[in-house]
Amino acid sequence: MGYLWGDLMNQDAELLGSVLRIERTSIHDGEGLRTVLFLKGCPLRCSWCSTPESQLSYTEKGYAFDLCLGCGKCIRSCPEGALSMSEDEPKVLNDITKCKKCFICVSKCPRRALKSYGRLMSVQEAVREIIKDEIFYFHSGGGITISGGEPLCQPDFVAKILQECRERGIHTAMETSFYAPWENIEKILPWLNFLYVDIKHMDKKLHKYWVGVDNLQILANIRKTDRSEYPLEIAVRIPMIPGVNDSDINLSATAEFCRSIKKLKEVELLAYHRLGIETYKYLGIDYALKNLVPQSQEKILERAVFLSRQNLGVLIRVGGGFV
Ligand code: SF4
Ligand code: SF4
Known part of the structure; x- marks a missing residue:
């Protein structure tokens, strides 16, 4: 498989992470302005995944044949002679x-027909990038959010970054599917202020059908975290996929589960969007939901109202992109 359940070291035994990208001053991934560190590697294969470039743990290159001029600049630039024309x-x-x-070829392409995804980064380098935004955290009440891919595939790398941030007084959050061994989660909980966890479907078989794995470990990890000694807050996120998980039955079942979570702070519905489709083309993989039409904004709001009538006793938010 293309994902890790562990961390990487370089020759000097320095802890490295496989990082997809860093986004600055995000307002969607926690309180205040956030720096979001997206990591590579995920054990799930959600049919609606909007970041397929985060699925494999290693750096990779994409190629869009329909944009290519056939000019050969990339071929001539490659020091390894790895490229040729068909x-x-x-x-x-x-x-x-x-x-x-090395991605020299990517930088030479005049049409952006080549793209690179991800790079290795040390903990110190990641922390240096994060603290460049410290002034924003101070003024907005923001902080760092680690996202993915699945951050729990690189538990030591994530734990070390979160520890260093917490020791500097920076608020910490993580977005996760929670599909991971408990030993990975345990390394991170002591350094976490806020946890975003997805519940994609309450039906075990349908979860496996749409996501590739069932939901038993995910739900068990949420319950165990809720019972843990750590004083973090939990937000449940539900990606609203039309005809997949937006029914009354599934939302009621999700609400029933959420009512049992004592650390629950909020529930957020994320509107389905198709913003990642272009990347599927670069990676040469098929998008499973080609014909799925996103819900209207009214439909998502109607689902949020339905959820708000389920006596959750917490804030219900609506997020995600509408297209
Ligand atoms: S990434 Fe580097 S080695 Fe690989 S094809 Fe491009 S230029 Fe050649
Ligand atoms: S440089 Fe870009 S446009 Fe030119 S041949 Fe290479 S991929 Fe195609």
Whole structure:
């Protein structure tokens, strides 16, 4: 599989993480202005995934044939001789046995037909990037949010970053599917102020059908975290996928589960969107929900009203993109 259940070290035994990108001054991933560190690697395969470039744990390159001019600049720039032009069509071929992932070719492409996803980063480098935004946290009550992919695939890397942030007085949050061994979660909870966890479906079989794994470990991890000694707050996020999990039955079952969570602070409905579809093309993988039409804003608000009548006793939010 293309994801890790562990952390990486370089030759000097320095802890490294596989990072997809860093987004600054986000207002959607926790209180105040947030720096969001997106990591690579995820054990789930949600049919609606909007960041397919975060699924594999290693750095990778994408290629959009329909944008390629066939100019050959990438081929000439490669120091490893890893690229060549197909004899049948103006299409660049990549020899993965030669490619060293330096991404020089990506920088030479005049059409952005090539893209790179991810890079390795040390803990110290990640923390240096995070604290560049410290002034914003101070004024807005914000902080760092670790997201994915699945952060729990790199537990030591995440724990060390969160520990360093907490020791500097920076508020910490993490977004996770919670599909992970408890030993990984235990490393992170002491350093976490706020936890965003997805509940994608309450039906075990349908969860497996749409996401690739069932929900038993996820629900058990939420319950165990709720009973833990750590004083963090929990927000449950529900991605609203039309015809998949937005029914009265599934929302009622999710609400029933949420009512049992004592650390629950809020529930957020995330509107389905199709913003990641372009990336599927670059990665040469099929988007499973090609014909799915996003809900209207009115429909999402109607679902939020339905949820608000389930006596959850917490804030109900609506987020995500409407397209
Ligand atoms: S990433 Fe580097 S080694 Fe790989 S094909 Fe591009 S230029 Fe060559
Ligand atoms: S540089 Fe870009 S446009 Fe030119 S051949 Fe390479 S991928 Fe195609």
